[in-house]
Amino acid sequence: MDKEIKRAIILDNYQNPINKGLKKDDSYILKNTNNESCIDNIDMMMKAENGVIKDILFDGEACAICTSATSIIIKSLIGKTLDEAEKIITNYQDMINEKDYDKDLLGELIVYEDICMQPNRKKCALLPSNAVEKILEVIRNEKK
Amino acid sequence: MNRDDFPILKDGVIYFDNGATTLKPNCVVNEMVNYYTKYTSNIHRGDYDNAMKTNEVYDKVREIVKDFINAKDIREIVYTSGATESINLVAFGFFKKYLKKDDEVLINKAEHASNVLPWLVLEKEIGIKVKYIPLDENHELTIDNIEKTITDKTKVISVAHISNVIGDVRNIDEIGKICKSKNIYFVVDAAQSISHYKIDVEKSNISFLAFSGHKMMGPTGVGILYGKKDLLEKTDPLKYGGGMNQSFESNGDYILKTTPIKFEAGTPPIAEVIGLGEAIKFIKSIGIEKIHDYELKLKEYMVEELSKIPNIILYNKNSKSGILAFNVEGVFSQDTSVYLNHYNIAIRAGNHCAKILKDDLEIKNTCRVSLCLYNTKEEIDVLVKALKNSKDIFKVVI
Ligand SMILES: Cc1ncc(COP(=O)(O)O)c(C=O)c1O
Secondary structure (H helix, E strand, O other): OOOOHHHHHHHHHHHOOOOOOOOOOOEEEEEEEEOOOOEEEEEEEEEOOOEEEEEEEEEEEOOOOHHHHHHHHHHHOOOEEEEHHHHHHHHHHHHHOOOOOOHOOOOHHHOOOHHHHHHHHHHHHHHHHHHHHHHHHHHHHOOO | OOOHHHHHHHHHEEEEEEOOOOOOHHHHHHHHHHHHOOOOOOOOOOOOOOHHHHHHHHHHHHHHHHHHHHHOOOOHHEEOHHHHHHHHHHHHHHHHHHOOOOOEEOOOOOOOHHHHHHHHHHHHHOEEEEEEEOOOOOOOOHHHHHHHOOOOEEEOOOEOEEOOOOEEEHHOOOOOOOOHHHOOOEEEOOOOOOOOOEEEEEEOOOEEHHHHEEEHHOOOEEEEEEOOOOHHHHOOOOOOOOEEEEEEEOOOOOOOOOOHHHHOOOOOOOHHHHHHHHEEEEEEEEHHHHHHHHHHHHHHHHHHHHHOOOOOOOOOOOOOOOEEEEEEEEOOHHHHHHHHHHHOOOOEOOOOOOOOOOOHHHOOOOEEEEOOOOHHHHHHHHHHHHHHHHHHHHHHHH
16 A cells, blocks of 8 residues: 555544544443553443444544554444454554564554554554453453 | 763754753763772772772762752751652651641642652551642742642642743742741752752752752762751651661661661662762853753743744743743644654653643643753754644654
Protein backbone atom coordinates (compact mmCIF):
# COMPACT_ATOMS: atom_id res chain seq x y z
CA MET A 1 0.00 0.00 0.00
CA ASP A 2 1.23 3.47 -0.86
CA LYS A 3 2.60 5.54 2.04
CA GLU A 4 0.31 8.47 1.28
CA ILE A 5 -2.76 6.25 1.38
CA LYS A 6 -1.64 4.70 4.64
CA ARG A 7 -1.15 8.14 6.15
CA ALA A 8 -4.56 9.27 4.93
CA ILE A 9 -6.26 6.25 6.50
CA ILE A 10 -4.45 6.75 9.81
CA LEU A 11 -5.19 10.45 9.87
CA ASP A 12 -8.85 9.92 9.04
CA ASN A 13 -9.21 7.41 11.85
CA TYR A 14 -7.42 9.74 14.24
CA GLN A 15 -9.53 12.76 13.43
CA ASN A 16 -12.81 10.88 13.08
CA PRO A 17 -12.43 7.75 15.15
CA ILE A 18 -15.33 5.33 15.18
CA ASN A 19 -17.38 4.71 18.32
CA LYS A 20 -15.65 7.27 20.54
CA GLY A 21 -17.52 7.74 23.80
CA LEU A 22 -18.52 5.17 26.39
CA LYS A 23 -21.98 4.40 27.74
CA LYS A 24 -23.41 2.98 30.91
CA ASP A 25 -24.46 -0.55 30.02
CA ASP A 26 -23.72 -3.63 32.09
CA SER A 27 -23.90 -5.94 29.12
CA TYR A 28 -20.52 -4.51 28.01
CA ILE A 29 -17.17 -5.43 29.48
CA LEU A 30 -14.96 -2.43 30.21
CA LYS A 31 -11.16 -2.35 30.51
CA ASN A 32 -8.67 0.45 30.84
CA THR A 33 -5.20 0.26 29.40
CA ASN A 34 -2.29 2.66 29.44
CA ASN A 35 1.37 2.77 28.64
CA GLU A 36 3.59 3.17 31.65
CA SER A 37 6.31 4.80 29.62
CA CYS A 38 4.08 7.21 27.73
CA ILE A 39 0.84 9.02 28.19
CA ASP A 40 -1.66 7.15 26.03
CA ASN A 41 -4.61 6.11 28.11
CA ILE A 42 -7.77 4.49 26.77
CA ASP A 43 -10.86 2.77 28.04
CA MET A 44 -12.50 0.20 25.82
CA MET A 45 -15.84 -1.60 26.24
CA MET A 46 -17.10 -4.58 24.29
CA LYS A 47 -20.35 -6.45 24.02
CA ALA A 48 -20.42 -10.04 22.79
CA GLU A 49 -23.43 -12.33 22.25
CA ASN A 50 -23.30 -16.03 21.43
CA GLY A 51 -19.60 -15.82 20.72
CA VAL A 52 -19.92 -12.89 18.32
CA ILE A 53 -18.71 -9.33 18.94
CA LYS A 54 -21.71 -7.02 18.67
CA ASP A 55 -20.23 -3.67 19.60
CA ILE A 56 -17.04 -1.97 20.81
CA LEU A 57 -16.72 1.57 22.19
CA PHE A 58 -13.71 3.49 23.46
CA ASP A 59 -12.67 6.75 25.05
CA GLY A 60 -9.51 8.34 26.33
CA GLU A 61 -6.58 10.57 25.51
CA ALA A 62 -4.03 9.20 23.14
CA CYS A 63 -1.71 10.07 20.27
CA ALA A 64 -2.48 9.80 16.57
CA ILE A 65 -1.08 6.30 16.23
CA CYS A 66 -2.86 4.94 19.29
CA THR A 67 -6.21 6.59 18.60
CA SER A 68 -6.29 5.59 14.94
CA ALA A 69 -5.23 2.02 15.72
CA THR A 70 -8.04 1.81 18.25
CA SER A 71 -10.53 2.98 15.66
CA ILE A 72 -9.34 0.58 12.97
CA ILE A 73 -9.20 -2.35 15.39
CA ILE A 74 -12.79 -1.66 16.45
CA LYS A 75 -13.92 -1.64 12.82
CA SER A 76 -12.04 -4.87 12.15
CA LEU A 77 -13.52 -6.74 15.10
CA ILE A 78 -17.21 -5.87 15.15
CA GLY A 79 -19.18 -8.78 13.72
CA LYS A 80 -16.33 -11.26 14.14
CA THR A 81 -16.48 -14.34 16.35
CA LEU A 82 -14.33 -14.29 19.49
CA ASP A 83 -11.96 -16.83 17.94
CA GLU A 84 -11.59 -14.76 14.78
CA ALA A 85 -10.99 -11.65 16.87
CA GLU A 86 -8.28 -13.37 18.80
CA LYS A 87 -6.56 -14.44 15.59
CA ILE A 88 -6.71 -10.94 14.15
CA ILE A 89 -5.27 -9.41 17.30
CA THR A 90 -2.44 -11.93 17.60
CA ASN A 91 -1.62 -11.48 13.97
CA TYR A 92 -1.63 -7.70 14.35
CA GLN A 93 0.68 -7.89 17.35
CA ASP A 94 3.01 -10.17 15.42
CA MET A 95 3.20 -7.61 12.64
CA ILE A 96 3.99 -4.75 15.03
CA ASN A 97 6.56 -6.88 16.83
CA GLU A 98 8.25 -7.79 13.52
CA LYS A 99 7.41 -11.48 13.68
CA ASP A 100 5.90 -13.57 10.88
CA TYR A 101 2.29 -12.67 10.17
CA ASP A 102 -0.49 -13.30 7.71
CA LYS A 103 -1.18 -10.21 5.61
CA ASP A 104 -4.56 -11.47 4.44
CA LEU A 105 -5.99 -11.47 7.92
CA LEU A 106 -5.20 -7.83 8.58
CA GLY A 107 -7.37 -5.74 6.30
CA GLU A 108 -6.90 -2.03 6.98
CA LEU A 109 -4.61 -2.73 9.93
CA ILE A 110 -1.86 -3.21 7.37
CA VAL A 111 -1.38 0.58 7.47
CA TYR A 112 0.82 0.05 10.54
CA GLU A 113 3.22 -2.37 8.87
CA ASP A 114 6.03 0.22 8.90
CA ILE A 115 5.56 1.32 12.47
CA CYS A 116 8.54 -0.77 13.55
CA MET A 117 10.72 1.87 11.87
CA GLN A 118 9.80 4.08 14.81
CA PRO A 119 10.39 1.71 17.73
CA ASN A 120 9.07 4.13 20.35
CA ARG A 121 5.69 4.19 18.59
CA LYS A 122 5.19 0.42 18.71
CA LYS A 123 3.68 0.60 22.16
CA CYS A 124 1.21 3.23 20.94
CA ALA A 125 0.05 0.92 18.17
CA LEU A 126 -0.15 -2.06 20.53
CA LEU A 127 -2.14 -0.36 23.27
CA PRO A 128 -5.66 -0.99 21.91
CA SER A 129 -4.78 -4.60 21.17
CA ASN A 130 -3.88 -5.01 24.85
CA ALA A 131 -7.32 -3.71 25.80
CA VAL A 132 -8.97 -6.20 23.45
CA GLU A 133 -6.90 -9.03 24.90
CA LYS A 134 -7.91 -8.12 28.44
CA ILE A 135 -11.58 -8.07 27.50
CA LEU A 136 -11.42 -11.35 25.56
CA GLU A 137 -9.86 -12.97 28.60
CA VAL A 138 -12.74 -11.85 30.81
CA ILE A 139 -15.25 -13.22 28.32
CA ARG A 140 -13.39 -16.52 28.07
CA ASN A 141 -13.34 -16.88 31.85
CA GLU A 142 -17.04 -16.05 32.07
CA LYS A 143 -17.86 -18.87 29.69
CA LYS A 144 -16.02 -21.44 31.80
CA MET B 1 25.85 31.12 27.97
CA ASN B 2 28.67 28.71 28.92
CA ARG B 3 27.79 26.34 26.11
CA ASP B 4 31.35 25.08 25.82
CA ASP B 5 31.04 23.55 29.27
CA PHE B 6 28.38 21.11 27.97
CA PRO B 7 29.88 18.69 25.44
CA ILE B 8 26.48 17.15 24.61
CA LEU B 9 25.48 20.40 22.89
CA LYS B 10 28.12 19.87 20.23
CA ASP B 11 25.99 17.03 18.86
CA GLY B 12 23.35 19.55 17.89
CA VAL B 13 20.56 18.59 20.25
CA ILE B 14 18.29 21.44 21.30
CA TYR B 15 17.67 20.49 24.88
CA PHE B 16 14.49 22.00 26.29
CA ASP B 17 13.71 19.32 28.88
CA ASN B 18 15.60 20.83 31.78
CA GLY B 19 12.65 20.44 34.12
CA ALA B 20 13.14 16.68 33.84
CA THR B 21 16.90 16.80 34.25
CA THR B 22 19.58 19.26 33.24
CA LEU B 23 22.73 18.64 31.25
CA LYS B 24 25.98 18.32 33.18
CA PRO B 25 28.98 20.60 32.71
CA ASN B 26 32.49 19.21 32.29
CA CYS B 27 33.58 20.30 35.76
CA VAL B 28 30.94 18.08 37.39
CA VAL B 29 31.76 15.01 35.32
CA ASN B 30 35.52 15.55 35.63
CA GLU B 31 35.45 15.73 39.41
CA MET B 32 33.44 12.52 39.56
CA VAL B 33 35.88 10.83 37.20
CA ASN B 34 38.74 12.07 39.37
CA TYR B 35 37.22 10.36 42.36
CA TYR B 36 36.78 7.15 40.41
CA THR B 37 40.19 7.18 38.75
CA LYS B 38 42.46 8.84 41.32
CA TYR B 39 41.29 8.34 44.89
CA THR B 40 38.36 5.87 45.12
CA SER B 41 37.72 4.89 48.73
CA ASN B 42 34.85 4.76 51.19
CA ILE B 43 34.10 7.56 53.63
CA HIS B 44 34.72 7.72 57.37
CA ARG B 45 36.41 4.34 57.55
CA GLY B 46 40.04 4.55 56.46
CA ASP B 47 43.30 5.93 57.74
CA TYR B 48 45.10 5.92 54.41
CA ASP B 49 45.68 8.92 52.18
CA ASN B 50 42.95 8.31 49.63
CA ALA B 51 40.32 7.71 52.29
CA MET B 52 41.28 10.92 54.02
CA LYS B 53 41.08 12.78 50.75
CA THR B 54 37.62 11.33 50.07
CA ASN B 55 36.46 12.35 53.53
CA GLU B 56 37.69 15.83 53.04
CA VAL B 57 36.10 16.35 49.63
CA TYR B 58 32.85 14.65 50.65
CA ASP B 59 32.44 16.60 53.89
CA LYS B 60 33.31 19.87 52.21
CA VAL B 61 30.18 19.62 50.05
CA ARG B 62 27.99 20.00 53.14
CA GLU B 63 29.70 23.33 53.73
CA ILE B 64 29.13 24.34 50.09
CA VAL B 65 25.43 23.46 50.26
CA LYS B 66 25.02 25.23 53.59
CA ASP B 67 26.46 28.46 52.20
CA PHE B 68 24.47 28.14 48.97
CA ILE B 69 21.09 28.15 50.76
CA ASN B 70 22.28 30.21 53.73
CA ALA B 71 21.71 27.56 56.38
CA LYS B 72 23.19 28.20 59.81
CA ASP B 73 24.90 24.91 60.46
CA ILE B 74 26.25 22.00 58.41
CA ARG B 75 24.23 19.70 60.66
CA GLU B 76 21.15 21.03 58.90
CA ILE B 77 22.26 19.52 55.57
CA VAL B 78 21.32 15.87 54.93
CA TYR B 79 22.48 14.00 51.84
CA THR B 80 19.61 12.02 50.30
CA SER B 81 19.00 10.36 46.95
CA GLY B 82 16.92 13.28 45.68
CA ALA B 83 13.97 15.57 46.30
CA THR B 84 11.61 12.60 46.47
CA GLU B 85 13.50 10.91 49.28
CA SER B 86 13.90 14.25 51.07
CA ILE B 87 10.15 14.89 51.17
CA ASN B 88 9.44 11.30 52.19
CA LEU B 89 11.93 11.62 55.04
CA VAL B 90 10.18 14.76 56.24
CA ALA B 91 6.71 13.24 56.00
CA PHE B 92 7.47 9.85 57.53
CA GLY B 93 10.47 10.64 59.75
CA PHE B 94 9.09 13.81 61.31
CA PHE B 95 5.43 14.55 60.62
CA LYS B 96 4.19 11.02 61.14
CA LYS B 97 5.32 11.43 64.74
CA TYR B 98 4.24 14.99 65.37
CA LEU B 99 0.94 15.39 63.51
CA LYS B 100 -2.34 14.18 64.96
CA LYS B 101 -5.67 13.18 63.56
CA ASP B 102 -7.44 16.09 61.80
CA ASP B 103 -4.32 18.27 61.67
CA GLU B 104 -4.28 19.95 58.26
CA VAL B 105 -1.54 19.88 55.66
CA LEU B 106 -2.03 22.44 52.86
CA ILE B 107 -0.76 21.62 49.37
CA ASN B 108 -2.27 22.43 45.95
CA LYS B 109 -3.16 20.64 42.76
CA ALA B 110 -0.11 21.79 40.81
CA GLU B 111 2.31 19.89 43.06
CA HIS B 112 4.53 17.10 41.82
CA ALA B 113 3.57 13.55 42.89
CA SER B 114 6.43 13.54 45.39
CA ASN B 115 4.79 16.38 47.31
CA VAL B 116 1.30 14.86 47.16
CA LEU B 117 1.51 11.12 47.71
CA PRO B 118 3.48 11.13 51.00
CA TRP B 119 0.77 13.37 52.47
CA LEU B 120 -2.05 11.23 51.07
CA VAL B 121 -0.43 8.21 52.67
CA LEU B 122 -0.21 10.04 56.02
CA GLU B 123 -3.88 10.92 55.61
CA LYS B 124 -4.67 7.20 55.39
CA GLU B 125 -2.22 6.17 58.09
CA ILE B 126 -2.79 8.72 60.85
CA GLY B 127 -5.89 10.64 59.81
CA ILE B 128 -4.40 14.04 58.94
CA LYS B 129 -6.38 16.12 56.43
CA VAL B 130 -4.78 17.05 53.12
CA LYS B 131 -6.30 20.30 51.85
CA TYR B 132 -5.75 21.90 48.48
CA ILE B 133 -5.13 25.64 48.36
CA PRO B 134 -7.19 26.81 45.35
CA LEU B 135 -5.22 28.06 42.33
CA ASP B 136 -6.20 31.32 40.62
CA GLU B 137 -7.43 31.66 37.03
CA ASN B 138 -3.83 31.41 35.78
CA HIS B 139 -3.40 28.19 37.80
CA GLU B 140 -1.06 30.04 40.13
CA LEU B 141 -0.80 29.98 43.91
CA THR B 142 -1.62 33.32 45.54
CA ILE B 143 -0.95 34.56 49.06
CA ASP B 144 -4.58 35.54 49.30
CA ASN B 145 -5.77 32.00 48.66
CA ILE B 146 -3.22 30.59 51.08
CA GLU B 147 -4.46 32.89 53.84
CA LYS B 148 -8.06 31.97 53.11
CA THR B 149 -7.33 28.26 53.36
CA ILE B 150 -5.49 28.36 56.67
CA THR B 151 -7.53 27.37 59.73
CA ASP B 152 -6.72 26.75 63.38
CA LYS B 153 -5.99 23.17 62.43
CA THR B 154 -3.38 23.99 59.78
CA LYS B 155 -0.03 22.59 60.88
CA VAL B 156 1.93 22.34 57.62
CA ILE B 157 2.15 24.20 54.32
CA SER B 158 4.09 22.23 51.73
CA VAL B 159 4.60 23.77 48.29
CA ALA B 160 7.01 23.77 45.40
CA HIS B 161 8.99 26.98 45.11
CA ILE B 162 8.45 26.77 41.35
CA SER B 163 5.75 24.44 40.04
CA ASN B 164 6.97 22.07 37.38
CA VAL B 165 4.02 22.48 34.99
CA ILE B 166 2.91 26.10 35.36
CA GLY B 167 6.31 27.44 36.36
CA ASP B 168 4.88 30.05 38.70
CA VAL B 169 7.31 31.27 41.32
CA ARG B 170 5.74 31.12 44.74
CA ASN B 171 6.48 33.96 47.09
CA ILE B 172 8.24 31.88 49.71
CA ASP B 173 9.34 34.92 51.73
CA GLU B 174 5.74 35.91 52.23
CA ILE B 175 4.50 32.36 52.88
CA GLY B 176 7.35 31.92 55.35
CA LYS B 177 6.21 35.01 57.23
CA ILE B 178 2.65 33.75 57.43
CA CYS B 179 3.86 30.37 58.67
CA LYS B 180 6.02 32.01 61.31
CA SER B 181 3.20 34.17 62.61
CA LYS B 182 0.80 31.24 62.80
CA ASN B 183 3.19 28.59 64.00
CA ILE B 184 2.89 26.48 60.86
CA TYR B 185 5.68 24.24 59.56
CA PHE B 186 6.84 25.37 56.12
CA VAL B 187 8.06 22.68 53.70
CA VAL B 188 9.50 23.83 50.36
CA ASP B 189 10.14 21.61 47.35
CA ALA B 190 12.92 23.45 45.53
CA ALA B 191 13.49 20.80 42.83
CA GLN B 192 12.61 23.20 40.00
CA SER B 193 14.07 26.37 41.46
CA ILE B 194 17.37 25.51 43.10
CA SER B 195 19.57 26.35 40.11
CA HIS B 196 17.45 29.25 38.87
CA TYR B 197 16.46 31.28 41.93
CA LYS B 198 18.31 32.38 45.04
CA ILE B 199 17.05 30.56 48.12
CA ASP B 200 17.70 31.72 51.65
CA VAL B 201 16.24 29.26 54.15
CA GLU B 202 16.64 31.68 57.05
CA LYS B 203 15.06 34.65 55.34
CA SER B 204 12.11 32.55 54.10
CA ASN B 205 11.67 30.85 57.47
CA ILE B 206 11.77 27.40 55.88
CA SER B 207 11.38 24.39 58.18
CA PHE B 208 12.39 21.82 55.56
CA LEU B 209 13.74 22.25 52.01
CA ALA B 210 14.12 19.47 49.43
CA PHE B 211 15.97 19.38 46.12
CA SER B 212 17.79 17.06 43.68
CA GLY B 213 21.29 17.27 42.26
CA HIS B 214 20.34 16.26 38.75
CA LYS B 215 18.05 19.25 38.13
CA MET B 216 20.85 21.66 39.05
CA MET B 217 23.48 20.43 36.61
CA GLY B 218 24.72 17.86 39.09
CA PRO B 219 24.53 14.05 38.97
CA THR B 220 21.51 11.81 39.40
CA GLY B 221 21.16 9.79 42.60
CA VAL B 222 21.90 12.58 45.06
CA GLY B 223 19.82 15.30 46.67
CA ILE B 224 19.54 17.39 49.78
CA LEU B 225 17.19 17.71 52.68
CA TYR B 226 17.66 20.89 54.66
CA GLY B 227 15.92 21.00 58.02
CA LYS B 228 16.12 23.37 60.95
CA LYS B 229 18.47 21.74 63.43
CA ASP B 230 15.96 21.30 66.24
CA LEU B 231 13.52 19.67 63.79
CA LEU B 232 16.08 17.28 62.33
CA GLU B 233 17.07 16.30 65.84
CA LYS B 234 13.48 15.18 66.40
CA THR B 235 13.26 13.40 63.03
CA ASP B 236 13.67 9.61 62.87
CA PRO B 237 15.74 7.99 60.12
CA LEU B 238 13.96 5.84 57.56
CA LYS B 239 17.03 3.68 56.98
CA TYR B 240 19.17 1.89 59.53
CA GLY B 241 22.61 0.33 59.14
CA GLY B 242 26.27 1.14 58.99
CA GLY B 243 27.67 4.60 59.52
CA MET B 244 24.64 6.02 61.30
CA ASN B 245 24.92 4.23 64.66
CA GLN B 246 27.07 5.07 67.65
CA SER B 247 26.79 1.60 69.13
CA PHE B 248 24.52 -1.42 69.34
CA GLU B 249 24.44 -4.43 71.65
CA SER B 250 23.16 -7.97 71.45
CA ASN B 251 20.65 -7.16 74.19
CA GLY B 252 18.92 -4.80 71.76
CA ASP B 253 20.32 -1.50 72.99
CA TYR B 254 21.51 0.90 70.36
CA ILE B 255 22.53 4.52 70.13
CA LEU B 256 22.27 6.46 66.89
CA LYS B 257 24.56 9.25 65.75
CA THR B 258 23.23 12.77 65.57
CA THR B 259 21.94 14.69 62.58
CA PRO B 260 22.78 14.58 59.70
CA ILE B 261 24.76 11.33 59.95
CA LYS B 262 21.88 9.38 61.53
CA PHE B 263 19.94 9.74 58.24
CA GLU B 264 22.76 8.49 56.03
CA ALA B 265 22.91 4.73 56.61
CA GLY B 266 25.05 2.66 54.29
CA THR B 267 27.59 3.76 51.73
CA PRO B 268 26.29 6.98 50.23
CA PRO B 269 26.59 8.09 46.60
CA ILE B 270 30.08 9.49 47.16
CA ALA B 271 30.93 10.44 43.58
CA GLU B 272 27.52 12.06 43.21
CA VAL B 273 27.91 14.14 46.35
CA ILE B 274 31.26 15.33 45.01
CA GLY B 275 29.60 16.15 41.67
CA LEU B 276 26.84 18.06 43.44
CA GLY B 277 29.45 20.22 45.14
CA GLU B 278 30.98 21.02 41.77
CA ALA B 279 27.56 21.86 40.31
CA ILE B 280 27.01 24.43 43.04
CA LYS B 281 30.46 25.91 42.47
CA PHE B 282 29.61 26.13 38.77
CA ILE B 283 26.34 27.96 39.46
CA LYS B 284 28.08 30.33 41.87
CA SER B 285 30.83 31.06 39.39
CA ILE B 286 28.23 32.41 36.96
CA GLY B 287 25.93 33.94 39.55
CA ILE B 288 22.40 32.71 40.15
CA GLU B 289 20.78 36.11 39.59
CA LYS B 290 22.49 36.32 36.23
CA ILE B 291 21.26 32.83 35.33
CA HIS B 292 17.74 33.71 36.36
CA ASP B 293 17.62 36.99 34.43
CA TYR B 294 18.97 35.33 31.32
CA GLU B 295 16.47 32.47 31.42
CA LEU B 296 13.57 34.79 32.05
CA LYS B 297 14.51 36.95 29.06
CA LEU B 298 14.66 33.82 26.92
CA LYS B 299 11.23 32.75 28.11
CA GLU B 300 9.78 36.16 27.34
CA TYR B 301 11.27 36.00 23.86
CA MET B 302 9.80 32.52 23.37
CA VAL B 303 6.36 33.65 24.53
CA GLU B 304 6.49 36.66 22.23
CA GLU B 305 7.40 34.56 19.20
CA LEU B 306 5.03 31.67 19.90
CA SER B 307 2.15 34.08 20.54
CA LYS B 308 2.39 35.08 16.89
CA ILE B 309 1.45 31.57 15.77
CA PRO B 310 -2.35 31.30 15.74
CA ASN B 311 -2.77 27.61 16.54
CA ILE B 312 -0.42 27.49 19.53
CA ILE B 313 -2.10 27.55 22.94
CA LEU B 314 0.10 28.88 25.76
CA TYR B 315 -0.97 28.01 29.30
CA ASN B 316 1.39 30.08 31.45
CA LYS B 317 2.65 33.08 29.49
CA ASN B 318 3.28 35.20 32.54
CA SER B 319 4.93 32.91 35.03
CA LYS B 320 8.36 34.17 36.01
CA SER B 321 10.45 31.10 35.32
CA GLY B 322 11.87 29.33 32.29
CA ILE B 323 8.95 26.91 32.05
CA LEU B 324 6.38 27.16 29.27
CA ALA B 325 3.44 24.80 28.85
CA PHE B 326 1.71 24.73 25.47
CA ASN B 327 -0.22 22.67 22.97
CA VAL B 328 -0.73 22.81 19.24
CA GLU B 329 -4.47 23.16 18.76
CA GLY B 330 -6.06 19.81 17.98
CA VAL B 331 -2.83 17.86 18.34
CA PHE B 332 -2.09 15.45 21.17
CA SER B 333 0.97 16.61 23.11
CA GLN B 334 2.91 13.44 22.45
CA ASP B 335 2.47 13.81 18.70
CA THR B 336 3.93 17.30 19.00
CA SER B 337 6.95 16.07 20.93
CA VAL B 338 7.54 13.24 18.45
CA TYR B 339 7.34 15.84 15.68
CA LEU B 340 9.81 18.18 17.39
CA ASN B 341 12.22 15.30 17.86
CA HIS B 342 12.58 15.30 14.08
CA TYR B 343 14.12 18.75 14.47
CA ASN B 344 16.36 17.39 17.22
CA ILE B 345 14.38 19.36 19.79
CA ALA B 346 13.87 17.64 23.14
CA ILE B 347 10.74 18.67 25.02
CA ARG B 348 8.44 16.84 27.41
CA ALA B 349 4.84 15.80 26.75
CA GLY B 350 2.52 14.58 29.45
CA ASN B 351 1.05 15.48 32.79
CA HIS B 352 4.51 16.09 34.30
CA CYS B 353 3.72 14.02 37.39
CA ALA B 354 1.13 16.59 38.45
CA LYS B 355 -1.77 14.25 37.87
CA ILE B 356 -4.38 16.19 39.78
CA LEU B 357 -3.76 19.48 38.00
CA LYS B 358 -6.04 18.20 35.25
CA ASP B 359 -8.98 18.98 37.53
CA ASP B 360 -8.15 22.67 37.12
CA LEU B 361 -6.46 22.87 33.75
CA GLU B 362 -9.28 21.01 31.99
CA ILE B 363 -6.65 19.39 29.88
CA LYS B 364 -4.60 16.43 31.00
CA ASN B 365 -1.54 16.65 28.86
CA THR B 366 0.65 19.50 27.70
CA CYS B 367 3.97 20.02 26.01
CA ARG B 368 6.57 21.62 28.22
CA VAL B 369 9.65 23.61 27.35
CA SER B 370 11.91 24.20 30.35
CA LEU B 371 14.95 26.37 29.85
CA CYS B 372 18.43 26.39 31.29
CA LEU B 373 21.34 28.78 31.04
CA TYR B 374 22.86 27.10 27.98
CA ASN B 375 19.74 27.58 25.85
CA THR B 376 19.78 30.36 23.26
CA LYS B 377 17.51 32.57 21.19
CA GLU B 378 18.68 30.73 18.10
CA GLU B 379 17.40 27.46 19.55
CA ILE B 380 14.07 29.08 20.26
CA ASP B 381 13.97 30.27 16.65
CA VAL B 382 14.28 26.66 15.52
CA LEU B 383 11.37 25.68 17.79
CA VAL B 384 9.26 28.55 16.52
CA LYS B 385 9.98 27.65 12.93
CA ALA B 386 9.08 24.01 13.53
CA LEU B 387 5.82 24.97 15.20
CA LYS B 388 4.99 27.39 12.39
CA ASN B 389 5.14 24.41 10.07
CA SER B 390 2.93 22.42 12.36
CA LYS B 391 0.46 21.65 9.60
CA ASP B 392 3.11 19.11 8.60
CA ILE B 393 3.01 17.37 11.97
CA PHE B 394 1.15 14.34 10.70
CA LYS B 395 3.35 14.02 7.65
CA VAL B 396 6.23 13.63 10.04
CA VAL B 397 4.76 11.56 12.85
CA ILE B 398 2.70 9.11 10.81
C1 LIG C 1 8.55 20.13 41.47
C2 LIG C 1 9.23 18.81 41.59
N1 LIG C 1 9.34 18.22 42.78
C3 LIG C 1 9.95 17.03 42.94
C4 LIG C 1 10.48 16.36 41.87
C5 LIG C 1 11.11 15.02 42.11
O1 LIG C 1 12.48 15.04 41.90
P1 LIG C 1 13.31 13.70 41.89
O2 LIG C 1 12.66 12.80 40.91
O3 LIG C 1 14.68 14.11 41.48
O4 LIG C 1 13.28 13.14 43.29
C6 LIG C 1 10.39 16.92 40.61
C7 LIG C 1 10.90 16.19 39.44
O5 LIG C 1 10.41 16.27 38.34
C8 LIG C 1 9.75 18.18 40.46
O6 LIG C 1 9.63 18.74 39.25
